[in-house]
Amino acid sequence: MKKGTPISEIMTKDVITLKTSDSLEYAEHLFKSxxxxxxxxxxxxxxxxxxxxxxxxxxxxxDAVDEDAGTVDTVVYNMFTIEQVMAKNLVxxxxxxxxxxxxxxxxxxxxxxxxxxxxxxxxxxxxxxxxINFLLSQF
Numbered sequence: 001m002k003k004g005t006p007i008s009e010i011m012t013k014d015v016i017t018l019k020t021s022d023s024l025e026y027a028e029h030l031f032k033s034x035x036x037x038x039x040x041x042x043x044x045x046x047x048x049x050x051x052x053x054x055x056x057x058x059x060x061x062x063d064a065v066d067e068d069a070g071t072v073d074t075v076v077y078n079m080f081t082i083e084q085v086m087a088k089n090l091v092x093x094x095x096x097x098x099x100x101x102x103x104x105x106x107x108x109x110x111x112x113x114x115x116x117x118x119x120x121x122x123x124x125x126x127x128x129x130x131x132i133n134f135l136l137s138q139f
Contacts, residue, residue, distance in 0.1 A: 007102050008095035010134045011116050011124030017042045018051060024077035024085065028056055038113035040122055041101050047122050048113050049086030059085060092117045095124065103131050 014035055018027055018041045030039060031053045041049040045093060048123055092115045093102055106128050116124035 003098070003100060006096045006097045007093060007099055007116060007126055008124065009101060010097070010130050010132065011126045013124050015040060015115075015122060015125050017122065019043065020081070020083050022082055023080060024056060024059075024080060027082060028077070031056070036125060037093055038125065040115045040125060041082055042122065044130065045122075046104065046120060047092065047117065049083070049088050050090055050111070050113060050115065051082060051086045052111075054115070055085045055087070064074075087111065088115055090115060093116055099131070099134060102126055106131065 012093065012106060015031055016029070016036065016039055018039050020041060020043045027039065031037065037053045039051050042046050056077075059080055081086055089139055091105060091109065091111070093105075095116055095118050097116075106112065112129075113125055113127045
């Protein structure tokens with residue numbers, strides 16, 4: 001394993017994004033259909049937040065109610081906007097940040113995804129799963 005390998009080597013480049021005007025119901029659809037757990041939120045092509053599937057689960061009362069889960073989720077999702085639910089104070093890195101540096105950040109913080117920004121433009125995302133897969137590929 002090379003110590004100075006840039007995060008651009010393992011980041012996901014085709015990033016699914018949300019707009020602040022999108023609905024939480026649409027976000028849930030993206031999470032489920034794309035089998036992902038983190039989606040950067042953009043406004044005027046600038047990353048302004050990160051929505052995780054865990055964020056949606058936190059506001060969903062479906063498990064506590066004896067009704068149709070889809071109906072309950074829709075009602076709850078209509079009570080909030082993406083901007084209210086997303087993480088706002090993001091840490092981001094550039095494509096040349098080393099994999100080691102990103103791994104250190106993720107191991108010490110309470111989030112599991114970091115947007116990769118180049119000249120204020122979103123060029124990728126890296127998750128703890130990406131790092132684990134990279135580590136596994138080394139063996």
